[in-house]
Amino acid sequence: MSHHEVDFNYFSQESLLDAGCFDMRLIIGVVEQTLLDFEKGSIMFPEKIVQIFDEATQNRINCLPATMLDEKICGVKWVSVFPDNPRKYDVQNLSAIFVLSEIERGFPVAVMDGTLASNMRVGAVGAVAAKHLAIKNAETIGFIGAGEQAKMHLLAMKVVRPSLKVCRVTALSAAEEQGFIDQLSPILPDMEFVATNGDIRLAMEGADILVTATGAQAPLLKAEWVKPGAFYSHVGGWEDEYAVAALCDKIVCDDWDTVKHRTQTVSRMYKEGLISDDDVHADLHELVSGDKPGRESDDERIYFDAVGLSFLDVAIALTMFKRAKAAGVGKSLELQHEMIFEHFDIASKVLL
Numbered sequence: 210m211s212h213h214e215v216d217f218n219y220f221s222q223e224s225l226l227d228a229g230c231f232d233m234r235l236i237i238g239v240v241e242q243t244l245l246d247f248e249k250g251s252i253m254f255p256e257k258i259v260q261i262f263d264e265a266t267q268n269r270i271n272c273l274p275a276t277m278l279d280e281k282i283c284g285v286k287w288v289s290v291f292p293d294n295p296r297k298y299d300v301q302n303l304s305a306i307f308v309l310s311e312i313e314r315g316f317p318v319a320v321m322d323g324t325l326a327s328n329m330r331v332g333a334v335g336a337v338a339a340k341h342l343a344i345k346n347a348e349t350i351g352f353i354g355a356g357e358q359a360k361m362h363l364l365a366m367k368v369v370r371p372s373l374k375v376c377r378v379t380a381l382s383a384a385e386e387q388g389f390i391d392q393l394s395p396i397l398p399d400m401e402f403v404a405t406n407g408d409i410r411l412a413m414e415g416a417d418i419l420v421t422a423t424g425a426q427a428p429l430l431k432a433e434w435v436k437p438g439a440f441y442s443h444v445g446g447w448e449d450e451y452a453v454a455a456l457c458d459k460i461v462c463d464d465w466d467t468v469k470h471r472t473q474t475v476s477r478m479y480k481e482g483l484i485s486d487d488d489v490h491a492d493l494h495e496l497v498s499g500d501k502p503g504r505e506s507d508d509e510r511i512y513f514d515a516v517g518l519s520f521l522d523v524a525i526a527l528t529m530f531k532r533a534k535a536a537g538v539g540k541s542l543e544l545q546h547e548m549i550f551e552h553f554d555i556a557s558k559v560l561l
Contacts, residue, residue: 234368239525252520335444336368342461354444376397414436
């Protein structure tokens with residue numbers, strides 16, 4: 210082995226699954242611990258870079274970096290979100306990869322699938338919020354949207370609220386609703402699934418937990434469907450009318466300073482002067498640490514909005530990397546065998 214050889218580990222999505230990385234309880238725990246690490250200042254969290262190629266569709270590719278200082282690992286998620294992919298091409302709307310590097314010499318240690326971690330993070334963050342904000346005996350959950358993030362939300366919510374018995378789902382087509390049910394019912398055999406054939410009100414009205422996970426850029430959820438005691442997890446961009454947030458007793462965000470500069474419903478309300486910083490009860494890490502209270506009565510309507518925090522993605526990727534490496538899956542790939550001018554035949558390879 211050359212003194213200047215640089216190797217890294219490569220993990221496909223399939224190798225991560227084979228290593229047992231689709232472990233929702235594990236990932237929920239990672240989210241909670243990482244939020245505490247963020248609060249104590251052991252994480253570097255730069256602003257993400259967003260490149261939007263089409264304002265109407267919001268087709269975009271984002272670059273999201275973060276560093277786990279205690280772990281001495283810097284990572285970046287390169288993620289594409291193309292909302293029309295399922296309808297136009299019958300393919301997924303999100304794909305991602307991670308690069309992880311150690312920060313002693315700065316060399317890469319892993320390149321890995323990021324789609325599994327990204328989608329699991331969305332569900333796990335919603336579940337951590339539900340752990341603090343949903344009623345303890347929640348039985349009914351309703352979904353607008355039947356994609357990967359909706360599916361992850363249901364699995365994660367079931368971990369923190371095992372009392373859930375009924376899942377109602379609405380989507381753009383009956384086929385999407387049935388696909389959601391066909392894929393999740395074998396995983397959750399004790400759950401009763403209800404396809405609503407596009408009836409949004411039927412999916413949402415009276416549910417203990419409401420989730421909107423769509424690419425919509427116009428309101429779908431109405432305030433009149435949100436009952437006292439309901440917990441609402443807002444995943445997408447602009448999925449509910451302003452009256453929903455106005456009705457709720459508490460608004461909680463994954464990180465309000467990040468949310469208010471985006472295009473979420475509460476972000477729009479903030480920019481229009483309809484809500485202020487004082488109207489936001491807490492960031493999620495403050496609930497996990499106990500600095501602020503979560504649900505304080507069974508009648509509270511509570512609104513949770515998350516835009517995604519890159520340091521959670523990187524922490525999840527690092528956890529998956531460790532589990533996959535311990536399981537002996539994946540591949541070791543050579544980035545370079547030696548430095549450029551150490552190659553014995555370098556003179557024959559230089560073109561001037």
